[in-house]
Amino acid sequence: DVKVTQSSRYLVKRTGEKVFLECVQDMDHENMFWYRQDPGLGLRLIYFSYDVKMKEKGDIPEGYSVSREKKERFSLILESASTNQTSMYLCASRQGTVSSGANVLTFGAGSRLTVL
């Protein structure tokens, strides 16, 4: 089974701190994604990456950046955390856009971030 592992399940940070959320997948998937999940808003795409060293802005990239130095790892960075970034963050991966599995995103269990 594909596994997507998010390094931290729960984090508490202070306003202005730099925050790193790490995500690792073990099935050599090309594409990786970061979403945030908020009540009543569903999942909103922050950033995604089609391949190593490639990144594309999603629908809500402001206040975030990402890094994909290796194929298996996709990091989400909050340069200066703010209280409105308190949320559940979900990482996902998939084989690729044209493969038969292109609709099957495999998600990690999520990282719940609280910014005080």
Next chain:
Amino acid sequence: GESVGLHLPTLSVQEGDNSIINCAYSNSASDYFIWYKQESGKGPQFIIDIRSNMDKRQGQRVTVLLNKTVKHLSLQIAATQPGDSAVYFCAERKSNTGKLIFGQGTTLQVKP
């Protein structure tokens, strides 16, 4: 703008009954529509998808219906079980980028 929405935030059904979860979408430039299930404490999991040129697809105990005329998508679960209790998300895949845009989610509660 782009949005994928669900009609009801919460749906409560009796165990053994059929469940119907609805979703409306506004963007027609999508080649697939997909349903995901999120159990408590876990990330969403793929359930079933349907290509935009189809109107019905069946899986194991689940059926997805797509009505492009009214831009409506539904997930039907037969003989609902307690293990079906979860949040269900519809999503559409943008045909030009492959991005998945998710709806807000419907919580399905199964009463014993």
